Amino acid sequence: MDWLEQQQQNFESLQNFGPRLWDGFLLTVQLTLLGAALAFVIAVILGLMGGSPKWWLRTPARIIIEFFRGTSLLVQLFWVYYVLPLFGLTLESPFTVGVIALGVNYGAYGAEAVRASMTSVASGQWEATVALSMSWTHKIRRVIFPQAWALMIPSLANLLVHLLKGSAIVYIVGLNDFNFELDQLRRVTSAWFSYAFVGLIGYFAFALALTQGMRLLEIRAKHRLGQGLSMREILSPAPKVPTSGIQPGGAS
Amino acid sequence: MxxxxxxxxxxxxxxxxxxxxxxxxxxxxxxxxxxxxxxxxxxxxxxxxxxxxxxxxxxxxxxxxxxxxxxxxxxxxxxxxxxxxxxxxxxxxxxxxxIGMVFQQFNLFPNMTVLENIIEAPIYVLGQSKAEATAKAHSLLEQVGLPDKADQHPLSLSGGQQQRVAIARALAMDPxxxxxxxxxxxxxxxxxxxxxxxxxxxxxxxxxxxxxxxxxxxxxxxxxxxxxxxxxxxxxxxxxxxxxxxxxxxxxxxxxxxxxxxxx
Missing domain, CATH: 3.40.50.300 (P-loop containing nucleotide triphosphate hydrolases)
Known part of the structure; x- marks a missing residue:
């Protein structure tokens, strides 16, 4: 069987596997998006707690963050799925297990991005909130977080791609995700065709969509802070030359 | 007051x-x-x-x-x-x-317009109504010579204009x-x-x-x-x-x- 014939067979198998692969891909998409949504909520809560001046909020957040960053996603998946039921805590759906494990693991990393970006907001901004007697919740919600948001997006975008790649191990709790279906395809074709071609394209295309989406979010967030061009200006057919960046609080 | x-x-x-x-x-x-x-x-x-x-x-x-x-x-x-x-x-x-304070570096909030910068604390800290705070903000902007800048972005203003907004923001709290x-x-x-x-x-x-x-x-x-x-x-x-x-x-x-x- 020559090479060309082999490829023809491979593509025929791909066609036969198409619906299954697509379902697997969609499962990976769902796991990634829901896992990321949960991770974001956890990251914001832990990040705010971790940046709090109150030790009784900061200490538990530090412990949780270090614990979930310090243990591997695989171990956490095993715990949620196989060990927690021994303590009477059973999660019926492997999908929920996957989302929770991805959410807590990447949420712990994200918490650091949230905390770091809040401390990166210019000290003059914090001082202005004190001078205006704003309460902690008020200043975080209305002044600090909206500015920190623009700073944290690049780190969150990184974590989002990591989360997508991390989702590839959920098949161990019995989920037929994209990775699992690729393995099925490999059995009838080859590792080269299944992983290095179909898998590569699938994962890469989704990762690219995610990073571009995050980039648009970043552009919008920065424009709202008066930095850079608006989305409309960037997407317009005749893009303007970016004006020199105005620094926040910049002295003339 | x-x-x-x-x-x-x-x-x-x-x-x-x-x-x-x-x-x-x-x-x-x-x-x-x-x-x-x-x-x-x-x-x-x-x-x-x-x-x-x-x-x-x-x-x-x-x-x-x-x-x-x-x-x-x-x-x-x-x-x-x-x-x-x-x-x-x-x-x-x-x-x-x-107590109100005006800073060397203005410290206006870049995520808000000029008007929003001025009315934020009067509304949320002093509990003024939005209409009341907005009316006061406009008269303060008039006082600092920037009556037409209410809807501008702070960073689109010059340093001197930003500082005048910062003064209006501090005065809006009636310090x-x-x-x-x-x-x-x-x-x-x-x-x-x-x-x-x-x-x-x-x-x-x-x-x-x-x-x-x-x-x-x-x-x-x-x-x-x-x-x-x-x-x-x-x-x-x-x-x-x-x-x-x-x-x-x-x-x-x-x-x-x-x-x-x-x-x-």
Whole structure:
């Protein structure tokens, strides 16, 4: 069987596997998006707690963050799925297990991005909130977080791609995700065709969509802070030359 | 609105105030008081602790020792059974809403428009209605000469315009005490005059107590009732501006003034 014939067979198998692969891909998409949504909520809560001046909020957040960053996603998946039921805590759906494990693991990393970006907001901004007697919740919600948001997006975008790649191990709790279906395809074709071609394209295309989406979010967030061009200006057919960046609080 | 209190009680009183950053003692046993409506300018070489005084009043720095009273009430600590006890955050907040501050670097919120910057705290901190706060903000913008900038983004304004918005933002809180921390130091020379004129106008038309740190000596001479000369964390000379600027008695003051005023 020559090479060309082999490829023809491979593509025929791909066609036969198409619906299954697509379902697997969609499962990976769902796991990634829901896992990321949960991770974001956890990251914001832990990040705010971790940046709090109150030790009784900061200490538990530090412990949780270090614990979930310090243990591997695989171990956490095993715990949620196989060990927690021994303590009477059973999660019926492997999908929920996957989302929770991805959410807590990447949420712990994200918490650091949230905390770091809040401390990166210019000290003059914090001082202005004190001078205006704003309460902690008020200043975080209305002044600090909206500015920190623009700073944290690049780190969150990184974590989002990591989360997508991390989702590839959920098949161990019995989920037929994209990775699992690729393995099925490999059995009838080859590792080269299944992983290095179909898998590569699938994962890469989704990762690219995610990073571009995050980039648009970043552009919008920065424009709202008066930095850079608006989305409309960037997407317009005749893009303007970016004006020199105005620094926040910049002295003339 | 500022709460009316006994006119005899100083608006700001420093009692044995100490402030150090690590081993570096910035203020030592500082005692002074500011009467209601009084405008006091702090002068002195950099590092003499002038800005630290404003930051202590604004509770941006922690007091290391001593007491600060605002309207006769302790701002950070009180003496109780011979010990220094921190006041509750509620008590502190009550006093702090009477104090406003304008910063060297303006510190406008870049995620809000000019108008939103001004009405944010009046609405959420003082509980004003949006209509009330907005009406006041427009009249303040008029007062600082920027009536048509309400919907602009702060960073699209020049430095001088941003500082005028910052002044409007501080005044929107109806402060009893206004702290001005080198408000013209970050500005281009040609707009310094505009900003100072606005502050002169505020001084002339209101009874707000002002604590001013500035290097603009002619402004200090015009608006202040009292000038305090600082050096090494202590007040070495104080008095009416006419006296301090034309006939300083302390040699250190003479040196400092001849350095900042040139040969004048």
């Amino acid at each position: 500022p709460t009316p209190t006994d006119p005899e009680v100083p608006v700001i009183e420093f009692v044995d105030v100490q402030k150090s950053f690590g081993d570096n003692i910035v203020l030592k046993d500082l005692n002074f008081s500011v009467r209601r409506g009084e405008r006091v300018t702090l002068i002195g070489p950099s590092g003499s602790g002038k800005t630290t005084i404003l930051r202590l009043v604004m509770t941006l720095e922690e007091l290391t020792g001593g007491y600060i009273f605002v309207d006769g009430e302790p701002l950070t600590h009180r003496e109780k059974d011979g010990k220094r006890v921190a006041v509750s955050s509620k008590e502190q907040k009550k006093l702090r809403t009477r 009893e005490i206004l702290l001005l921390d080198e408000v013209t130091s970050a500005l281009d020379p040609e707009v310094v005059g505009d900003v100072l004129n606005i502050l002169r106008n505020v001084a002339d038309t209101t009874n707000v107590t002002m604590l001013i740190v500035t290097h603009e000596m002619s402004f200090a001479r015009d608006v202040s009732h009292k000038v305090m000369m600082f050096d090494g964390g202590r007040v070495i000379e104080e008095g009416a501006p006419e006296k301090i600027f034309s006939d300083p008695s302390h040699q250190r003051t003479q040196q400092f003034l001849s350095a900042v005023l040139g040969d004048a």
